[in-house]
Amino acid sequence: MANVTVIGAQWGDEGKGKIVDWLASRADAVVRFQGGHNAGHTLVVGDTTYKLSLLPSGIVTGTLSIIGNGVVLDPWALKAEIEKLEGQGVVITPDNFAIADNCPLILPIHRDLDGLREAAAGTGKIGTTGRGIGPAYEDKVGRRAIRVCDLAHLDSLDLQLDRLCAHHDALRAGFDQSPVDRDALLSELCEIAPFVLQYAQPVWKRLKKVRKAGAKILFEGAQGVLLDIDHGTYPFVTSSNTVSGTAAAGSGLGPNATGFVLGIVKAYTTRVGSGPFPTELEDEVGQRLGERGHEFGTVTGRQRRVGWFDAVLVRQTCSISGVTGIALTKIDVLDGLDEVKICTGYRLNGQVYDYLPSHAADQEAVEPIYETMEGWSQSTAGARSYADLPANAVKYIQRVQELIETPVALVSTSPEREDTILMRDPFMD
Ligand code: IMP
Numbered sequence: 245m246a247n248v249t250v251i252g253a254q255w256g257d258e259g260k261g262k263i264v265d266w267l268a269s270r271a272d273a274v275v276r277f278q279g280g281h282n283a284g285h286t287l288v289v290g291d292t293t294y295k296l297s298l299l300p301s302g303i304v305t306g307t308l309s310i311i312g313n314g315v316v317l318d319p320w321a322l323k324a325e326i327e328k329l330e331g332q333g334v335v336i337t338p339d340n341f342a343i344a345d346n347c348p349l350i351l352p353i354h355r356d357l358d359g360l361r362e363a364a365a366g367t368g369k370i371g372t373t374g375r376g377i378g379p380a381y382e383d384k385v386g387r388r389a390i391r392v393c394d395l396a397h398l399d400s401l402d403l404q405l406d407r408l409c410a411h412h413d414a415l416r417a418g419f420d421q422s423p424v425d426r427d428a429l430l431s432e433l434c435e436i437a438p439f440v441l442q443y444a445q446p447v448w449k450r451l452k453k454v455r456k457a458g459a460k461i462l463f464e465g466a467q468g469v470l471l472d473i474d475h476g477t478y479p480f481v482t483s484s485n486t487v488s489g490t491a492a493a494g495s496g497l498g499p500n501a502t503g504f505v506l507g508i509v510k511a512y513t514t515r516v517g518s519g520p521f522p523t524e525l526e527d528e529v530g531q532r533l534g535e536r537g538h539e540f541g542t543v544t545g546r547q548r549r550v551g552w553f554d555a556v557l558v559r560q561t562c563s564i565s566g567v568t569g570i571a572l573t574k575i576d577v578l579d580g581l582d583e584v585k586i587c588t589g590y591r592l593n594g595q596v597y598d599y600l601p602s603h604a605a606d607q608e609a610v611e612p613i614y615e616t617m618e619g620w621s622q623s624t625a626g627a628r629s630y631a632d633l634p635a636n637a638v639k640y641i642q643r644v645q646e647l648i649e650t651p652v653a654l655v656s657t658s659p660e661r662e663d664t665i666l667m668r669d670p671f672m673d
Contacts, residue, residue, distance in 0.1 A: 248271070248506055250263060250584040251465035252466075255514065256471055256515075264285070265287055270308060273451070275464065276315050278490045279377070280377050283298070283661075294332060298325055303336060311343045312448075312495035312632055313494060313495070316376075317347045326509075339486075348390070355379075356376075356416070357416075358375065395444075401526055438671075459673065461503075469565050470561060504570055505566050512577065525636070555587060572655045575624050576626075587614055590613065594612070628664065
């Protein structure tokens with residue numbers, strides 16, 4: 245039985261939630277391997293709506309849920325999320341929830357720095373979620389982060405905080421900010437430590453055991469490949485690797501464990517925050533797609549930018565992430581349009597490109613080359629087989645598949661779990 249790795253193949257918000265829920269209900273363990281509480285995920289089970297940012301999706305149904313070492317963990321956000329879910333009747337114990345003890349922490353000083361930098365950047369700002377993600381990853385790579393396991397060694401935390409605070413004080417001085425209140429930070433950490441430590445363990449070992457027992461593991465990616473720190477639209481990216489390969493490094497299992505790579509792809513394109521967006525629509529078609537698709541950020545409530553499907557980008561992200569098959573979501577948002585467009589290439593300085601060049605200025609300057617297809621007036625919402633789809637919607641899906649050079653494994657036709665056309669079951673592949 246294969247494991248499954250789910251990743252976003254655009255700029256995030258591809259509709260991973262529904263697909264992940266469906267897969268999580270059939271998995272024995274669900275693992276988050278990168279990002280932090282910048283992700284947003286709404287789960288509807290029966291009459292209850294659960295909002296998750298940091299916890300893996302399996303948590304709601306009691307499936308073993310694991311936060312891997314590749315995640316940056318805000319312990320206070322974790323506590324708030326756990327308490328909120330417990331208030332809704334979800335049972336979270338060290339039996340069904342584990343945190344990698346080598347996971348770096350997001351501290352209030354990271355959130356401060358995120359905000360200060362964004363405010364100072366003016367129009368050049370990245371448009372982060374303001375959760376301190378970038379600064380926390382910087383401290384990890386700078387080898388001065390406080391990690392979960394450090395909370396079990398409070399006696400040596402003092403020294404570590406000296407190093408960390410010296411670095412942050414220098415940065416804060418540049419923003420005319422007072423130095424870090426080191427004693428307050430230490431006492432906050434001492435206070436939260438027992439809460440975090442009850443779940444902390446070497447999760448690579450737990451996963452090894454689970455894997456040996458033949459369990460199905462779902463690796464739950466956050467954000468999307470175009471926000472990847474290496475492969476995304478740098479510098480307008482998040483600070484982690486969002487590609488499928490991170491599932492291995494960010495959890496402590498080898499690359500042969502990650503199984504079927506399911507790329508989640510929206511039938512059009514959206515992005516939140518700043519940065520290049522070749523197929524962005526700033527007309528009434530874009531507005532219509534945004535309204536029909538409810539394109540508002542789950543975490544920040546910001547309106548998402550909207551555009552036509554960009555096959556160049558998705559072909560690139562599927563290749564970079566070794567996508568086995570895609571889940572095409574929100575096709576119903578395109579219902580009722582006279583025509584639909586797909587970007588098949590770019591024009592830049594008189595040349596045609598079949599990929600997105602790496603330089604930010606080139607990414608901003610590329611002009612999309614479109615192929616126009618006839619739309620469909622009938623509804624695709626709720627379709628559960630190809631036969632239920634209008635012929636032009638089928639043509640659209642087939643053309644997408646051809647252009648991105650990756651097979652469609654499933655098509656999602658509404659937020660309801662059952663409204664899915666399944667061609668290949670990732671867990672059975
Ligand atoms: P950060 O991850 O908060 O540093 O934000 C960096 C960029 O990633 C910004 O453009 C955010 O809007 C974007 N971003 C971060 N998390 C998500 C997400 O879950 N969905 C979509 N965009 C995201």
